[in-house]
Amino acid sequence: MSTASSPRVLRRVVDWLPATIDRRVRVLAWLSFVAEVLIIGTGGAVRLTGSGLGCPTWPRCTADSLVNTPEMGIHGIIEFGNRTLTGLVGILALAVLVLMWRLRHERRAMFILAAVVLGGIVAQAVVGGITVLTGLNPFIVGFHYIASVALVTVCAAFLTLMYLPAGPRERVVPAWFAGLVHATTGVLALTVVFGVLTTGAGPHSGDAAAVQRNGFDAEVLEHVHSWPGYALFALTLVIVVLAWRLQLPVRRWATALLAVEVVQIAVGLYQARNGLPELAVGVHMVLAALAAAAMTVVVLRLKAPAAAPRTDARDTVSAARR
Secondary structure, X not given: OOOOOHHHHHHHHHHHOOOOOOHHHHHHHHHHHHHHHHHHHHHHHHHHOOOOOOXXXXXXXXXXXXXXXXXXXXXXXXHHXXXXXXXXXXXXXXXXXXXXXXXXXXXXXXXXXXXXXXXXXXXHHHHHHHHHHOOOOHHHHHHHHHHHHHHHHHHHHHXXXXXXXXXXXXXXXXXXXXXXXXXHHHHHHHHHHHHHXXXXXXXXXXXXXXXXXXXXXXXXXXXXXXXHHHHHHHHHHHHHHHHHHOOOOOHHHHHHHHHHHXXXXXXXXXXXXXXXOHHHHHHHHHXXXXXXXXXXXXXXXXXXXXXXXXXXXXXXXXXXXX
């Protein structure tokens, strides 16, 4: 290919990129979100099956092999499979970012979110390597999980904005209600952090031969972890009741959040009373990410495009009384 033809080829590629949010963007954005949730599940499987050092080195699987070998058994397969999925997650994130290129000015927030996801995946790969090289330090493992949950919320934010028109947005709920939602978000974050600390003190170290725990009392942390968890449930229940009472636009997503929390609590009680079975712990990890994603949607739905009819506190209450 001649040098002169390169700009023309590049122009064709740019022209092929979407100028509006089309099916290509929607499909790949959803795939990216699903992949981010899935990698939390596979990462949990690595830890819960004792496969954390299935590939004992990084970035290679062994000192002599980029991939797992038959001698490494099932642990090598599980760990290398999780590393491979990281590549797929990164490809999907890159594809979304590229598709948003022509929309980077009109949909600046979405373009930035797409860039954050891609950058976060690269950073997560490095953190994963540090996790292996430090022998599965529980604090680094915990940070690795929290970062993964954060990436799920960024993907959820992208999906939310994807279905909303571009342009300025304004609050469509009473200020006090928005404050309540933001406070509940803080409680959810606190619940996730204590959950990570509890797991870091528990029996699932990621590798039976290299057990590292964070030194906290796991039984005490189980109770401490439950306190913000129940507070989260109570606050979300209040949000749902108020949202339906006042007919606020976030009522359906708030209900979805409450439903996830109910299942999460049920799984948490089950695992605590049955010796922390691996599958239940893994489901608990994934549900925490889904709860964070649902909360992200609720927060973003507190505002709507400025062109939409505005509902302030007095109008909302008056409408609810009629």
